[in-house]
Amino acid sequence: MSAIRFDAVTKRFGETVAVDALDLEIEKGEFFSLLGPSGCGKTTTLRMVAGFEQPSGGHIYLDGEPVEAVPPYKRNVNTVFQSYALFEHLSVEDNVAFGLKRRRVASDEIRSRVAEALELVELHGREKSRPRELSGGQKQRVALARALVNRPAVLLLDEPLGALDLKLRKQMQVELKGIQREVGITFLYVTHDQEEALAMSDRIAVMEDGEVKQCGTPEEVYEQPSGAFVAGFIGISNLLAGVVQDGGVRLASGATCVADLPDDCGQGSEVHLSVRPEKIWLDELEDGMISLDGTIIERVYVGTTTQVIVELGPGMRVTALEQNTARAHSDDRWQIGDRVRLGWHPEHARVLR
Amino acid sequence: MSTIESRPPAPTPATVAADAGRARGRPPKGFDRPRFLKLFMGVFFLFLFAPIVLVVLFSFNSSRSLQDFQGFSTRWYETFFDSESLRDSLIASLQIALITMVIATILGTLLAYGLVRARTRVSGGLNMLMLVPLVTPEIVAGASALLLFTQVKLELSLTTIILAHITFSISYVTVVVRARLAQLSREVEDASMDLGATRLQTFRLITLPALWPAVLAAGLLVFALSFDDFVLSFFTTGESPQPLPVRIWTQIRFGVRPTINAIGTFMLVISILSIGLALLLPRLFGRRESGLKVLLGREGA
């Protein structure tokens, strides 16, 4: 029995279709992310699970039961909001206890469960504080505790780390993942940050324009993108336009690359060749690699790596990633204007329609 | 040093505003000859406060005269509080203001919630309707109220005054509360329902506490307006007791009397107290914005 099942779920706002015939199954105990750009329908989907929106078509099943007729206050799910949505006039412990009080849980049980929840998010000792006295990260923890204390079947998280600064966000990502593992609850996580999704999720559904373009583990989605959108949205991808020819792909520059062709790409089909930047080597190529020549037009230093942008031909640019190890110093090697040979192993390239 | 100096780029509105932006917060100096304006302000305040000062000052005059101040005395206040009928009027005014405050605040707050959360055509129409009393001249209000009460054979009394006052106070409450409500995040109400509270519980436990400063400020505003009201009361009052402003009218019509100064000063104090409370209470509740902002909300006036 899956934790959440979407059966052809559609949501229309007037003329706009926000979610288009969504089919998904989320397993119990999974950390599942909905990933996509703004407007792709991920938050709408989340709100439908929470009960704040009603599907225009299709059905949503929570633990096997259809939930359309169930109002949000009766569903066994809880939400962590991007803006935290804490109750300003209540203390931290009253915030956390809110859901339990509504369910008329006994006071001593409330006290112990609230303490437990605050321990879990490492906010023990702040019970009497007011939300306005807390920092962003602390407010986020209160929001998390307030949701988890009710032991919902599913926890919904709507870009909860969006308002935090980078360092705090990375830290919270690790903590959230840890909490999820410890508590074992199904997490449905919405984000537009692909790095975040890759880091935390068991499975990711990449969405665009209300549709799921690909659903799979982080490795699957990253290494084997199903289409140009997923390839481009997750990580940096190099998409080289070309035409299938003689078992390979002929690029606009004239060079032909050997590549694994999917079954539906016959001679003459227009395709894109997708190669991840870190799979591209510069100058010191190995045997069996596909190699192309180009000119370095830009070099971007980002600390751990250097992105080297190479122009292979008019309108054809490729980004390669070089690790800045102790041996390689980028400013020694790659100057703008240098001619360079780049290459990759054929199995690292994917042909996409 | 180079003798050829490049000309600075010609000022565009963008650069000028950027430069000015650095000076933001500092009022522009030497502009508009503030000396003239200052003089104007001085004269203005003089004319503005002269009548008030006169009333307050001469309420403590020991003689009847309005031209010479002949010594400090509280005799006019004693006359005021000794008179049984004036005392009755004072109590009547306070009763009316209090009851109006309570009922108008309840009705106005509920209405504000409905107008903001129910985006239907009915609520749109009601929104317009709610605004009309704010711009209806009081004489129209008074005449129509009088007509209504006569038609339904309701005898004029404190009750009719209260009914009329409430009718025209609801809009003030709605406008103030609505401005505050619009600033409240919807997500907080969603969170409440997500955690198991029904819509009614959410309103009671989450929305209302958040609205409380605005509700209180609006209530006190209504109190002050009702206490001070004349035209509406004039049309809907019974024989006795009549609210204080109506008594003042009758007394003025019969000539200038020093007791009026005392009554006026007393009423001024009451009004200042209630408005002062309305402005300060939100502060005391720990909100950072002033009551003035709460009252003015987003509405222009």
Add this chain to the structure above:
Amino acid sequence: MTEKRFASLFLVPGGVWLLLLFVTPLVFLLAISFGYTDDLGEAIYSTRLGNYERLVDPDYLPVLFRSVGFAFAAVALCLLIGYPVAYYIAIFGGRWKNVLIALVVLPFFVNYLIRTYAWIAMLGDDGLVNGLLNTDVRFLNTPYAVIGGLVYGFLAFMILPVYAALDRMDPSLIEAGKDLYGGPWQTFRHVTWPHTIQGVLAGSVLVFLPAVGDFVSASLLGGPGEVMVGNLIQQQFQASDNWPFGAALTVAMMAFLMIFMLLYLRAAARETREATA
């Protein structure tokens, strides 16, 4: 229950109250304006236009024109006096802004009657001014006194919206304008004024509407030559007991004011819609 249905329930108490106690009386008023008074002095509902015909009598028409004229004069004066005051406080007020505005508004918490009465005390034939200067000038019972009373009564309604508009303006705009346009008048015309027009309009409407229907100032500060439509209406409903005619006067006045009321309502509703969207 959906949110719309839940929230709509909240509309009922206030809505019903307003319908019963605000709309219905106005309907009654309109209806009786087509009526007449019988020999016993009772107001009878009918469908006669007699009351409206009386309005254009030489007895009454000047009163209507005078009311509008006085109200316009009051608006003009309120603008001339109020705008500079608002300007000073908004632009030069600095830390004292709130105190100054509070001071400006403070006198308006004295009852309108008392304030007007104070002017009688000051300007009357044996009032303070005549006493101090040992003169015998007749200030009262003149149009100027009535207009002055109106201005003094409603000045705050002009100052507050204009102040709000000026305060909302980015002060660096004036600085920029100063540099672009040079003179203070030019800057005012091209920068400040356009930004405050909304506030000026709001203030003008808020002064004009009550001023047209006012009867207190005309009653206390004016004489027979300064009778306004408000006085007429008040007389019909209280002294003369001619309610149908009084109703017709009221309806006529409302119809005239309706244009201004609608303009204000449309602007206010638009602003609230933007604010609550």
